[in-house]
Amino acid sequence: MxxxxxxxxxxxxxxxxxxxxxxxxxxxxxxxxxxxxxxxxxxxxxxxxxxxxxxxxxxxxxxxxxxxxxxxxxxxxxxxxxxxxxxxxxxENKIDYTNNLNNKGRYSGGKGAIDNPEERSNGTESFVRISAYEDDRRVDMVNKKLKPGSFATTKVDYLKCVMLNDNPIDRYALPNDEEIKWAFHINPKLGDILQRGVVQPAFGHIGGGIEAYFKSGTSDGTLISKRPYGK
Amino acid sequence: MANRKVLKLSEKYATYLEELPEQGMGYQLVDIKLKDGRVLLSRVVLNCIFLKLKDDEDIKNDDIMDLKICDDY
Structure with missing residues:
Protein backbone atom coordinates (compact mmCIF):
# COMPACT_ATOMS: atom_id res chain seq x y z
CA MET A 1 0.00 0.00 0.00
CA GLU A 92 19.34 -6.84 2.73
CA ASN A 93 18.74 -10.34 4.02
CA LYS A 94 15.07 -10.00 3.27
CA ILE A 95 13.51 -10.80 -0.04
CA ASP A 96 15.35 -9.14 -2.91
CA TYR A 97 12.46 -7.16 -4.23
CA THR A 98 14.51 -5.62 -7.01
CA ASN A 99 15.87 -8.76 -8.60
CA ASN A 100 13.39 -10.78 -10.56
CA LEU A 101 14.54 -14.25 -11.46
CA ASN A 102 13.12 -14.07 -14.92
CA ASN A 103 10.68 -12.06 -16.95
CA LYS A 104 7.82 -13.88 -15.24
CA GLY A 105 8.32 -11.70 -12.19
CA ARG A 106 9.83 -14.37 -10.00
CA TYR A 107 12.28 -13.60 -7.23
CA SER A 108 15.75 -14.74 -6.34
CA GLY A 109 17.46 -14.72 -2.99
CA GLY A 110 15.67 -14.80 0.32
CA LYS A 111 14.41 -17.80 2.21
CA GLY A 112 11.27 -19.81 2.34
CA ALA A 113 8.40 -18.46 4.38
CA ILE A 114 8.88 -20.66 7.44
CA ASP A 115 12.47 -19.46 7.76
CA ASN A 116 11.46 -15.82 8.00
CA PRO A 117 10.16 -13.93 11.02
CA GLU A 118 6.51 -13.73 11.87
CA GLU A 119 4.62 -10.63 10.97
CA ARG A 120 1.05 -9.53 11.45
CA SER A 121 -1.32 -8.88 8.60
CA ASN A 122 -2.18 -5.23 8.10
CA GLY A 123 -5.77 -6.15 7.38
CA THR A 124 -5.69 -4.84 3.82
CA GLU A 125 -3.37 -7.22 1.98
CA SER A 126 -4.97 -10.01 -0.04
CA PHE A 127 -3.72 -13.54 -0.52
CA VAL A 128 -4.64 -16.42 -2.78
CA ARG A 129 -4.37 -20.14 -2.22
CA ILE A 130 -4.17 -21.99 -5.52
CA SER A 131 -5.24 -25.60 -5.69
CA ALA A 132 -5.98 -28.48 -7.98
CA TYR A 133 -8.93 -29.33 -5.73
CA GLU A 134 -12.26 -27.57 -5.46
CA ASP A 135 -12.68 -29.22 -2.04
CA ASP A 136 -9.26 -28.11 -0.77
CA ARG A 137 -9.12 -29.51 2.71
CA ARG A 138 -6.96 -26.71 4.10
CA VAL A 139 -9.78 -24.26 3.45
CA ASP A 140 -12.46 -24.23 6.14
CA MET A 141 -15.58 -23.56 4.10
CA VAL A 142 -17.80 -23.52 7.20
CA ASN A 143 -15.94 -20.79 9.05
CA LYS A 144 -14.62 -19.26 5.82
CA LYS A 145 -10.94 -19.27 6.71
CA LEU A 146 -7.60 -20.88 6.09
CA LYS A 147 -6.74 -23.69 8.48
CA PRO A 148 -3.61 -23.51 10.66
CA GLY A 149 -0.36 -24.50 9.03
CA SER A 150 -1.42 -23.59 5.51
CA PHE A 151 0.29 -21.81 2.67
CA ALA A 152 -0.91 -19.23 0.18
CA THR A 153 0.65 -16.66 -2.07
CA THR A 154 0.06 -12.93 -2.22
CA LYS A 155 -2.62 -11.69 -4.57
CA VAL A 156 -0.02 -9.60 -6.35
CA ASP A 157 2.17 -12.64 -7.01
CA TYR A 158 -0.84 -14.69 -8.07
CA LEU A 159 -1.85 -12.00 -10.57
CA LYS A 160 1.70 -11.91 -11.92
CA CYS A 161 1.59 -15.66 -12.41
CA VAL A 162 -1.71 -15.42 -14.25
CA MET A 163 -1.06 -12.32 -16.32
CA LEU A 164 2.47 -13.30 -17.29
CA ASN A 165 1.19 -16.77 -18.19
CA ASP A 166 3.65 -18.38 -15.83
CA ASN A 167 3.41 -22.03 -14.81
CA PRO A 168 2.07 -22.07 -11.23
CA ILE A 169 3.37 -25.56 -10.54
CA ASP A 170 6.90 -24.44 -11.37
CA ARG A 171 6.56 -20.98 -9.77
CA TYR A 172 5.39 -22.42 -6.44
CA ALA A 173 7.48 -25.62 -6.75
CA LEU A 174 4.55 -27.96 -6.30
CA PRO A 175 4.65 -31.77 -6.50
CA ASN A 176 1.32 -31.81 -8.35
CA ASP A 177 0.71 -33.58 -11.57
CA GLU A 178 -2.82 -32.21 -11.79
CA GLU A 179 -3.64 -28.88 -13.29
CA ILE A 180 -4.18 -25.99 -10.90
CA LYS A 181 -7.85 -25.20 -11.29
CA TRP A 182 -8.93 -23.16 -8.30
CA ALA A 183 -8.03 -19.97 -6.50
CA PHE A 184 -9.24 -19.30 -2.97
CA HIS A 185 -9.09 -15.58 -2.24
CA ILE A 186 -8.31 -14.69 1.36
CA ASN A 187 -8.16 -11.36 3.18
CA PRO A 188 -6.55 -11.98 6.57
CA LYS A 189 -7.79 -9.79 9.36
CA LEU A 190 -5.65 -7.19 11.07
CA GLY A 191 -3.20 -9.02 13.29
CA ASP A 192 -3.41 -12.50 11.71
CA ILE A 193 0.09 -13.94 11.89
CA LEU A 194 2.00 -14.90 8.78
CA GLN A 195 5.50 -15.51 7.55
CA ARG A 196 6.42 -14.73 3.99
CA GLY A 197 9.26 -15.74 1.76
CA VAL A 198 10.41 -16.89 -1.64
CA VAL A 199 9.47 -20.37 -2.81
CA GLN A 200 12.62 -22.46 -2.83
CA PRO A 201 13.41 -25.00 -5.58
CA ALA A 202 11.79 -28.38 -5.00
CA PHE A 203 10.43 -31.37 -6.91
CA GLY A 204 12.45 -30.39 -9.96
CA HIS A 205 10.87 -26.94 -10.07
CA ILE A 206 12.62 -23.60 -9.82
CA GLY A 207 10.22 -21.80 -7.47
CA GLY A 208 10.74 -18.07 -7.14
CA GLY A 209 7.15 -17.18 -6.41
CA ILE A 210 6.12 -15.58 -3.16
CA GLU A 211 4.71 -17.81 -0.44
CA ALA A 212 2.99 -16.93 2.79
CA TYR A 213 2.67 -19.37 5.67
CA PHE A 214 -0.13 -18.99 8.18
CA LYS A 215 0.94 -20.91 11.26
CA SER A 216 -2.33 -20.23 13.02
CA GLY A 217 -4.44 -20.00 9.90
CA THR A 218 -6.60 -16.96 9.34
CA SER A 219 -9.54 -15.52 11.25
CA ASP A 220 -13.13 -16.53 10.61
CA GLY A 221 -14.66 -14.84 7.63
CA THR A 222 -11.41 -14.22 5.81
CA LEU A 223 -12.17 -16.51 2.90
CA ILE A 224 -13.63 -14.06 0.42
CA SER A 225 -14.25 -16.21 -2.63
CA LYS A 226 -13.47 -19.38 -4.51
CA ARG A 227 -12.91 -18.85 -8.22
CA PRO A 228 -11.56 -20.80 -11.14
CA TYR A 229 -7.84 -20.24 -11.47
CA GLY A 230 -7.09 -17.17 -13.51
CA LYS A 231 -10.65 -15.82 -13.50
CA MET B 1 -6.66 -37.87 -10.79
CA ALA B 2 -4.62 -37.57 -13.94
CA ASN B 3 -1.51 -39.38 -15.06
CA ARG B 4 0.20 -40.56 -11.86
CA LYS B 5 -0.82 -43.25 -9.43
CA VAL B 6 -2.27 -42.16 -6.14
CA LEU B 7 -3.82 -43.85 -3.16
CA LYS B 8 -6.78 -42.11 -1.63
CA LEU B 9 -5.99 -42.43 2.05
CA SER B 10 -8.60 -43.45 4.58
CA GLU B 11 -10.50 -40.63 6.23
CA LYS B 12 -8.66 -41.38 9.47
CA TYR B 13 -5.35 -40.29 7.96
CA ALA B 14 -6.87 -37.41 6.03
CA THR B 15 -8.38 -35.99 9.19
CA TYR B 16 -5.06 -36.43 10.99
CA LEU B 17 -3.18 -34.60 8.21
CA GLU B 18 -5.69 -31.75 8.08
CA GLU B 19 -4.71 -30.85 11.62
CA LEU B 20 -1.00 -30.71 10.85
CA PRO B 21 1.04 -28.11 8.95
CA GLU B 22 1.74 -28.27 5.26
CA GLN B 23 5.25 -28.16 3.89
CA GLY B 24 4.11 -26.23 0.85
CA MET B 25 0.94 -25.01 -0.80
CA GLY B 26 -1.29 -28.05 -0.98
CA TYR B 27 1.09 -30.81 0.06
CA GLN B 28 2.62 -32.56 3.02
CA LEU B 29 5.55 -34.93 3.33
CA VAL B 30 4.90 -38.04 5.37
CA ASP B 31 6.68 -41.16 6.53
CA ILE B 32 4.65 -44.35 6.25
CA LYS B 33 5.23 -47.62 8.02
CA LEU B 34 3.69 -50.59 6.23
CA LYS B 35 2.50 -53.76 7.87
CA ASP B 36 5.06 -55.78 5.94
CA GLY B 37 7.88 -53.85 7.63
CA ARG B 38 8.71 -51.48 4.82
CA VAL B 39 9.05 -47.80 5.58
CA LEU B 40 8.30 -45.18 2.95
CA LEU B 41 10.07 -41.93 3.70
CA SER B 42 9.21 -38.38 2.64
CA ARG B 43 6.25 -39.30 0.51
CA VAL B 44 4.02 -36.60 -0.91
CA VAL B 45 0.39 -36.36 0.13
CA LEU B 46 -1.77 -33.91 -1.79
CA ASN B 47 -4.83 -32.23 -0.31
CA CYS B 48 -4.30 -34.21 2.90
CA ILE B 49 -5.70 -37.33 1.24
CA PHE B 50 -3.98 -38.34 -1.98
CA LEU B 51 -0.74 -40.26 -1.45
CA LYS B 52 1.42 -40.15 -4.56
CA LEU B 53 2.64 -43.61 -5.49
CA LYS B 54 5.46 -44.69 -7.71
CA ASP B 55 4.46 -46.32 -10.96
CA ASP B 56 5.37 -49.78 -9.74
CA GLU B 57 3.79 -49.45 -6.30
CA ASP B 58 0.58 -51.16 -5.34
CA ILE B 59 -0.30 -50.04 -1.83
CA LYS B 60 -3.69 -50.12 -0.23
CA ASN B 61 -4.99 -48.49 2.92
CA ASP B 62 -5.03 -51.86 4.65
CA ASP B 63 -1.27 -52.13 4.07
CA ILE B 64 -0.56 -49.05 6.17
CA MET B 65 0.33 -49.54 9.81
CA ASP B 66 1.21 -45.95 10.65
CA LEU B 67 1.61 -42.59 8.96
CA LYS B 68 3.13 -39.39 10.29
CA ILE B 69 4.44 -36.05 9.11
CA CYS B 70 8.17 -36.15 8.30
CA ASP B 71 10.33 -35.17 11.25
CA ASP B 72 12.76 -33.33 9.00
CA TYR B 73 10.27 -30.59 8.15
Missing part, protein backbone atom coordinates in the same frame (compact mmCIF):
# COMPACT_ATOMS: atom_id res chain seq x y z
CA UNK A 2 0.96 3.63 -0.48
CA UNK A 3 0.32 6.23 2.21
CA UNK A 4 0.81 9.89 2.88
CA UNK A 5 2.76 10.29 6.11
CA UNK A 6 1.00 12.20 8.87
CA UNK A 7 2.47 15.69 9.06
CA UNK A 8 3.88 15.35 12.58
CA UNK A 9 5.59 12.09 11.60
CA UNK A 10 6.96 13.69 8.43
CA UNK A 11 8.49 16.44 10.58
CA UNK A 12 10.04 13.73 12.76
CA UNK A 13 11.52 12.08 9.70
CA UNK A 14 13.04 15.39 8.61
CA UNK A 15 15.14 15.31 11.77
CA UNK A 16 16.40 11.78 11.10
CA UNK A 17 19.06 10.68 8.62
CA UNK A 18 18.27 9.29 5.20
CA UNK A 19 18.93 5.69 4.23
CA UNK A 20 19.79 6.81 0.70
CA UNK A 21 19.39 9.89 -1.45
CA UNK A 22 15.86 11.13 -1.03
CA UNK A 23 14.46 8.20 0.91
CA UNK A 24 14.35 6.54 4.29
CA UNK A 25 13.63 2.92 5.09
CA UNK A 26 11.81 2.95 8.39
CA UNK A 27 10.19 0.66 10.90
CA UNK A 28 7.44 1.98 13.13
CA UNK A 29 4.35 0.98 15.00
CA UNK A 30 1.16 2.15 13.43
CA UNK A 31 -0.63 4.58 15.77
CA UNK A 32 -2.82 2.75 18.31
CA UNK A 33 -2.48 -0.51 16.35
CA UNK A 34 0.61 -2.05 17.99
CA UNK A 35 1.67 -3.52 14.68
CA UNK A 36 5.25 -3.02 13.54
CA UNK A 37 5.45 -2.10 9.88
CA UNK A 38 8.21 -1.20 7.48
CA UNK A 39 8.10 1.42 4.77
CA UNK A 40 10.25 3.14 2.21
CA UNK A 41 9.45 6.82 2.66
CA UNK A 42 10.18 9.26 -0.13
CA UNK A 43 10.82 12.87 0.70
CA UNK A 44 9.52 12.23 4.25
CA UNK A 45 5.99 12.32 2.90
CA UNK A 46 5.13 9.33 0.71
CA UNK A 47 5.38 5.90 2.32
CA UNK A 48 5.36 2.66 0.34
CA UNK A 49 4.97 -0.41 2.52
CA UNK A 50 8.00 -2.70 2.32
CA UNK A 51 6.23 -6.00 1.66
CA UNK A 52 5.91 -8.38 -1.24
CA UNK A 53 3.84 -5.80 -3.13
CA UNK A 54 6.50 -3.13 -2.80
CA UNK A 55 7.75 -3.31 -6.38
CA UNK A 56 4.23 -3.03 -7.75
CA UNK A 57 3.40 0.02 -5.64
CA UNK A 58 6.75 1.67 -6.24
CA UNK A 59 6.14 1.32 -9.97
CA UNK A 60 2.79 3.05 -9.46
CA UNK A 61 4.65 6.02 -7.98
CA UNK A 62 7.13 6.06 -10.85
CA UNK A 63 4.49 5.78 -13.55
CA UNK A 64 1.83 8.04 -12.10
CA UNK A 65 4.04 10.57 -10.35
CA UNK A 66 4.95 11.41 -6.77
CA UNK A 67 2.54 14.35 -6.45
CA UNK A 68 -0.43 12.48 -7.87
CA UNK A 69 0.09 9.52 -5.56
CA UNK A 70 0.62 11.85 -2.60
CA UNK A 71 -2.70 13.51 -3.32
CA UNK A 72 -4.58 10.23 -3.70
CA UNK A 73 -3.15 8.30 -0.75
CA UNK A 74 -4.67 7.82 2.68
CA UNK A 75 -2.84 9.32 5.60
CA UNK A 76 -1.06 6.95 7.94
CA UNK A 77 -0.28 7.89 11.52
CA UNK A 78 2.64 6.28 13.28
CA UNK A 79 3.69 5.99 16.89
CA UNK A 80 6.18 8.84 16.61
CA UNK A 81 8.52 7.53 19.28
CA UNK A 82 8.72 4.14 17.55
CA UNK A 83 10.00 5.47 14.23
CA UNK A 84 13.43 4.08 13.41
CA UNK A 85 15.39 4.68 10.27
CA UNK A 86 16.96 1.48 9.03
CA UNK A 87 20.18 1.00 7.19
CA UNK A 88 20.09 -0.90 3.91
CA UNK A 89 21.97 -3.76 5.55
CA UNK A 90 19.05 -4.22 7.97
CA UNK A 91 16.83 -5.23 5.09
Missing amino acids: IYKVFEQDANTLLEKPETGIGYQIISAFQYERHIMRKFVVYNTNLAVELDSEFIYHKNQVVQRGYNLMLGKSDVIMLETNSIKVLKKIDV
Whole structure:
Protein backbone atom coordinates (compact mmCIF):
# COMPACT_ATOMS: atom_id res chain seq x y z
CA MET A 1 0.00 0.00 0.00
CA ILE A 2 0.96 3.63 -0.48
CA TYR A 3 0.32 6.23 2.21
CA LYS A 4 0.81 9.89 2.88
CA VAL A 5 2.76 10.29 6.11
CA PHE A 6 1.00 12.20 8.87
CA GLU A 7 2.47 15.69 9.06
CA GLN A 8 3.88 15.35 12.58
CA ASP A 9 5.59 12.09 11.60
CA ALA A 10 6.96 13.69 8.43
CA ASN A 11 8.49 16.44 10.58
CA THR A 12 10.04 13.73 12.76
CA LEU A 13 11.52 12.08 9.70
CA LEU A 14 13.04 15.39 8.61
CA GLU A 15 15.14 15.31 11.77
CA LYS A 16 16.40 11.78 11.10
CA PRO A 17 19.06 10.68 8.62
CA GLU A 18 18.27 9.29 5.20
CA THR A 19 18.93 5.69 4.23
CA GLY A 20 19.79 6.81 0.70
CA ILE A 21 19.39 9.89 -1.45
CA GLY A 22 15.86 11.13 -1.03
CA TYR A 23 14.46 8.20 0.91
CA GLN A 24 14.35 6.54 4.29
CA ILE A 25 13.63 2.92 5.09
CA ILE A 26 11.81 2.95 8.39
CA SER A 27 10.19 0.66 10.90
CA ALA A 28 7.44 1.98 13.13
CA PHE A 29 4.35 0.98 15.00
CA GLN A 30 1.16 2.15 13.43
CA TYR A 31 -0.63 4.58 15.77
CA GLU A 32 -2.82 2.75 18.31
CA ARG A 33 -2.48 -0.51 16.35
CA HIS A 34 0.61 -2.05 17.99
CA ILE A 35 1.67 -3.52 14.68
CA MET A 36 5.25 -3.02 13.54
CA ARG A 37 5.45 -2.10 9.88
CA LYS A 38 8.21 -1.20 7.48
CA PHE A 39 8.10 1.42 4.77
CA VAL A 40 10.25 3.14 2.21
CA VAL A 41 9.45 6.82 2.66
CA TYR A 42 10.18 9.26 -0.13
CA ASN A 43 10.82 12.87 0.70
CA THR A 44 9.52 12.23 4.25
CA ASN A 45 5.99 12.32 2.90
CA LEU A 46 5.13 9.33 0.71
CA ALA A 47 5.38 5.90 2.32
CA VAL A 48 5.36 2.66 0.34
CA GLU A 49 4.97 -0.41 2.52
CA LEU A 50 8.00 -2.70 2.32
CA ASP A 51 6.23 -6.00 1.66
CA SER A 52 5.91 -8.38 -1.24
CA GLU A 53 3.84 -5.80 -3.13
CA PHE A 54 6.50 -3.13 -2.80
CA ILE A 55 7.75 -3.31 -6.38
CA TYR A 56 4.23 -3.03 -7.75
CA HIS A 57 3.40 0.02 -5.64
CA LYS A 58 6.75 1.67 -6.24
CA ASN A 59 6.14 1.32 -9.97
CA GLN A 60 2.79 3.05 -9.46
CA VAL A 61 4.65 6.02 -7.98
CA VAL A 62 7.13 6.06 -10.85
CA GLN A 63 4.49 5.78 -13.55
CA ARG A 64 1.83 8.04 -12.10
CA GLY A 65 4.04 10.57 -10.35
CA TYR A 66 4.95 11.41 -6.77
CA ASN A 67 2.54 14.35 -6.45
CA LEU A 68 -0.43 12.48 -7.87
CA MET A 69 0.09 9.52 -5.56
CA LEU A 70 0.62 11.85 -2.60
CA GLY A 71 -2.70 13.51 -3.32
CA LYS A 72 -4.58 10.23 -3.70
CA SER A 73 -3.15 8.30 -0.75
CA ASP A 74 -4.67 7.82 2.68
CA VAL A 75 -2.84 9.32 5.60
CA ILE A 76 -1.06 6.95 7.94
CA MET A 77 -0.28 7.89 11.52
CA LEU A 78 2.64 6.28 13.28
CA GLU A 79 3.69 5.99 16.89
CA THR A 80 6.18 8.84 16.61
CA ASN A 81 8.52 7.53 19.28
CA SER A 82 8.72 4.14 17.55
CA ILE A 83 10.00 5.47 14.23
CA LYS A 84 13.43 4.08 13.41
CA VAL A 85 15.39 4.68 10.27
CA LEU A 86 16.96 1.48 9.03
CA LYS A 87 20.18 1.00 7.19
CA LYS A 88 20.09 -0.90 3.91
CA ILE A 89 21.97 -3.76 5.55
CA ASP A 90 19.05 -4.22 7.97
CA VAL A 91 16.83 -5.23 5.09
CA GLU A 92 19.34 -6.84 2.73
CA ASN A 93 18.74 -10.34 4.02
CA LYS A 94 15.07 -10.00 3.27
CA ILE A 95 13.51 -10.80 -0.04
CA ASP A 96 15.35 -9.14 -2.91
CA TYR A 97 12.46 -7.16 -4.23
CA THR A 98 14.51 -5.62 -7.01
CA ASN A 99 15.87 -8.76 -8.60
CA ASN A 100 13.39 -10.78 -10.56
CA LEU A 101 14.54 -14.25 -11.46
CA ASN A 102 13.12 -14.07 -14.92
CA ASN A 103 10.68 -12.06 -16.95
CA LYS A 104 7.82 -13.88 -15.24
CA GLY A 105 8.32 -11.70 -12.19
CA ARG A 106 9.83 -14.37 -10.00
CA TYR A 107 12.28 -13.60 -7.23
CA SER A 108 15.75 -14.74 -6.34
CA GLY A 109 17.46 -14.72 -2.99
CA GLY A 110 15.67 -14.80 0.32
CA LYS A 111 14.41 -17.80 2.21
CA GLY A 112 11.27 -19.81 2.34
CA ALA A 113 8.40 -18.46 4.38
CA ILE A 114 8.88 -20.66 7.44
CA ASP A 115 12.47 -19.46 7.76
CA ASN A 116 11.46 -15.82 8.00
CA PRO A 117 10.16 -13.93 11.02
CA GLU A 118 6.51 -13.73 11.87
CA GLU A 119 4.62 -10.63 10.97
CA ARG A 120 1.05 -9.53 11.45
CA SER A 121 -1.32 -8.88 8.60
CA ASN A 122 -2.18 -5.23 8.10
CA GLY A 123 -5.77 -6.15 7.38
CA THR A 124 -5.69 -4.84 3.82
CA GLU A 125 -3.37 -7.22 1.98
CA SER A 126 -4.97 -10.01 -0.04
CA PHE A 127 -3.72 -13.54 -0.52
CA VAL A 128 -4.64 -16.42 -2.78
CA ARG A 129 -4.37 -20.14 -2.22
CA ILE A 130 -4.17 -21.99 -5.52
CA SER A 131 -5.24 -25.60 -5.69
CA ALA A 132 -5.98 -28.48 -7.98
CA TYR A 133 -8.93 -29.33 -5.73
CA GLU A 134 -12.26 -27.57 -5.46
CA ASP A 135 -12.68 -29.22 -2.04
CA ASP A 136 -9.26 -28.11 -0.77
CA ARG A 137 -9.12 -29.51 2.71
CA ARG A 138 -6.96 -26.71 4.10
CA VAL A 139 -9.78 -24.26 3.45
CA ASP A 140 -12.46 -24.23 6.14
CA MET A 141 -15.58 -23.56 4.10
CA VAL A 142 -17.80 -23.52 7.20
CA ASN A 143 -15.94 -20.79 9.05
CA LYS A 144 -14.62 -19.26 5.82
CA LYS A 145 -10.94 -19.27 6.71
CA LEU A 146 -7.60 -20.88 6.09
CA LYS A 147 -6.74 -23.69 8.48
CA PRO A 148 -3.61 -23.51 10.66
CA GLY A 149 -0.36 -24.50 9.03
CA SER A 150 -1.42 -23.59 5.51
CA PHE A 151 0.29 -21.81 2.67
CA ALA A 152 -0.91 -19.23 0.18
CA THR A 153 0.65 -16.66 -2.07
CA THR A 154 0.06 -12.93 -2.22
CA LYS A 155 -2.62 -11.69 -4.57
CA VAL A 156 -0.02 -9.60 -6.35
CA ASP A 157 2.17 -12.64 -7.01
CA TYR A 158 -0.84 -14.69 -8.07
CA LEU A 159 -1.85 -12.00 -10.57
CA LYS A 160 1.70 -11.91 -11.92
CA CYS A 161 1.59 -15.66 -12.41
CA VAL A 162 -1.71 -15.42 -14.25
CA MET A 163 -1.06 -12.32 -16.32
CA LEU A 164 2.47 -13.30 -17.29
CA ASN A 165 1.19 -16.77 -18.19
CA ASP A 166 3.65 -18.38 -15.83
CA ASN A 167 3.41 -22.03 -14.81
CA PRO A 168 2.07 -22.07 -11.23
CA ILE A 169 3.37 -25.56 -10.54
CA ASP A 170 6.90 -24.44 -11.37
CA ARG A 171 6.56 -20.98 -9.77
CA TYR A 172 5.39 -22.42 -6.44
CA ALA A 173 7.48 -25.62 -6.75
CA LEU A 174 4.55 -27.96 -6.30
CA PRO A 175 4.65 -31.77 -6.50
CA ASN A 176 1.32 -31.81 -8.35
CA ASP A 177 0.71 -33.58 -11.57
CA GLU A 178 -2.82 -32.21 -11.79
CA GLU A 179 -3.64 -28.88 -13.29
CA ILE A 180 -4.18 -25.99 -10.90
CA LYS A 181 -7.85 -25.20 -11.29
CA TRP A 182 -8.93 -23.16 -8.30
CA ALA A 183 -8.03 -19.97 -6.50
CA PHE A 184 -9.24 -19.30 -2.97
CA HIS A 185 -9.09 -15.58 -2.24
CA ILE A 186 -8.31 -14.69 1.36
CA ASN A 187 -8.16 -11.36 3.18
CA PRO A 188 -6.55 -11.98 6.57
CA LYS A 189 -7.79 -9.79 9.36
CA LEU A 190 -5.65 -7.19 11.07
CA GLY A 191 -3.20 -9.02 13.29
CA ASP A 192 -3.41 -12.50 11.71
CA ILE A 193 0.09 -13.94 11.89
CA LEU A 194 2.00 -14.90 8.78
CA GLN A 195 5.50 -15.51 7.55
CA ARG A 196 6.42 -14.73 3.99
CA GLY A 197 9.26 -15.74 1.76
CA VAL A 198 10.41 -16.89 -1.64
CA VAL A 199 9.47 -20.37 -2.81
CA GLN A 200 12.62 -22.46 -2.83
CA PRO A 201 13.41 -25.00 -5.58
CA ALA A 202 11.79 -28.38 -5.00
CA PHE A 203 10.43 -31.37 -6.91
CA GLY A 204 12.45 -30.39 -9.96
CA HIS A 205 10.87 -26.94 -10.07
CA ILE A 206 12.62 -23.60 -9.82
CA GLY A 207 10.22 -21.80 -7.47
CA GLY A 208 10.74 -18.07 -7.14
CA GLY A 209 7.15 -17.18 -6.41
CA ILE A 210 6.12 -15.58 -3.16
CA GLU A 211 4.71 -17.81 -0.44
CA ALA A 212 2.99 -16.93 2.79
CA TYR A 213 2.67 -19.37 5.67
CA PHE A 214 -0.13 -18.99 8.18
CA LYS A 215 0.94 -20.91 11.26
CA SER A 216 -2.33 -20.23 13.02
CA GLY A 217 -4.44 -20.00 9.90
CA THR A 218 -6.60 -16.96 9.34
CA SER A 219 -9.54 -15.52 11.25
CA ASP A 220 -13.13 -16.53 10.61
CA GLY A 221 -14.66 -14.84 7.63
CA THR A 222 -11.41 -14.22 5.81
CA LEU A 223 -12.17 -16.51 2.90
CA ILE A 224 -13.63 -14.06 0.42
CA SER A 225 -14.25 -16.21 -2.63
CA LYS A 226 -13.47 -19.38 -4.51
CA ARG A 227 -12.91 -18.85 -8.22
CA PRO A 228 -11.56 -20.80 -11.14
CA TYR A 229 -7.84 -20.24 -11.47
CA GLY A 230 -7.09 -17.17 -13.51
CA LYS A 231 -10.65 -15.82 -13.50
CA MET B 1 -6.66 -37.87 -10.79
CA ALA B 2 -4.62 -37.57 -13.94
CA ASN B 3 -1.51 -39.38 -15.06
CA ARG B 4 0.20 -40.56 -11.86
CA LYS B 5 -0.82 -43.25 -9.43
CA VAL B 6 -2.27 -42.16 -6.14
CA LEU B 7 -3.82 -43.85 -3.16
CA LYS B 8 -6.78 -42.11 -1.63
CA LEU B 9 -5.99 -42.43 2.05
CA SER B 10 -8.60 -43.45 4.58
CA GLU B 11 -10.50 -40.63 6.23
CA LYS B 12 -8.66 -41.38 9.47
CA TYR B 13 -5.35 -40.29 7.96
CA ALA B 14 -6.87 -37.41 6.03
CA THR B 15 -8.38 -35.99 9.19
CA TYR B 16 -5.06 -36.43 10.99
CA LEU B 17 -3.18 -34.60 8.21
CA GLU B 18 -5.69 -31.75 8.08
CA GLU B 19 -4.71 -30.85 11.62
CA LEU B 20 -1.00 -30.71 10.85
CA PRO B 21 1.04 -28.11 8.95
CA GLU B 22 1.74 -28.27 5.26
CA GLN B 23 5.25 -28.16 3.89
CA GLY B 24 4.11 -26.23 0.85
CA MET B 25 0.94 -25.01 -0.80
CA GLY B 26 -1.29 -28.05 -0.98
CA TYR B 27 1.09 -30.81 0.06
CA GLN B 28 2.62 -32.56 3.02
CA LEU B 29 5.55 -34.93 3.33
CA VAL B 30 4.90 -38.04 5.37
CA ASP B 31 6.68 -41.16 6.53
CA ILE B 32 4.65 -44.35 6.25
CA LYS B 33 5.23 -47.62 8.02
CA LEU B 34 3.69 -50.59 6.23
CA LYS B 35 2.50 -53.76 7.87
CA ASP B 36 5.06 -55.78 5.94
CA GLY B 37 7.88 -53.85 7.63
CA ARG B 38 8.71 -51.48 4.82
CA VAL B 39 9.05 -47.80 5.58
CA LEU B 40 8.30 -45.18 2.95
CA LEU B 41 10.07 -41.93 3.70
CA SER B 42 9.21 -38.38 2.64
CA ARG B 43 6.25 -39.30 0.51
CA VAL B 44 4.02 -36.60 -0.91
CA VAL B 45 0.39 -36.36 0.13
CA LEU B 46 -1.77 -33.91 -1.79
CA ASN B 47 -4.83 -32.23 -0.31
CA CYS B 48 -4.30 -34.21 2.90
CA ILE B 49 -5.70 -37.33 1.24
CA PHE B 50 -3.98 -38.34 -1.98
CA LEU B 51 -0.74 -40.26 -1.45
CA LYS B 52 1.42 -40.15 -4.56
CA LEU B 53 2.64 -43.61 -5.49
CA LYS B 54 5.46 -44.69 -7.71
CA ASP B 55 4.46 -46.32 -10.96
CA ASP B 56 5.37 -49.78 -9.74
CA GLU B 57 3.79 -49.45 -6.30
CA ASP B 58 0.58 -51.16 -5.34
CA ILE B 59 -0.30 -50.04 -1.83
CA LYS B 60 -3.69 -50.12 -0.23
CA ASN B 61 -4.99 -48.49 2.92
CA ASP B 62 -5.03 -51.86 4.65
CA ASP B 63 -1.27 -52.13 4.07
CA ILE B 64 -0.56 -49.05 6.17
CA MET B 65 0.33 -49.54 9.81
CA ASP B 66 1.21 -45.95 10.65
CA LEU B 67 1.61 -42.59 8.96
CA LYS B 68 3.13 -39.39 10.29
CA ILE B 69 4.44 -36.05 9.11
CA CYS B 70 8.17 -36.15 8.30
CA ASP B 71 10.33 -35.17 11.25
CA ASP B 72 12.76 -33.33 9.00
CA TYR B 73 10.27 -30.59 8.15
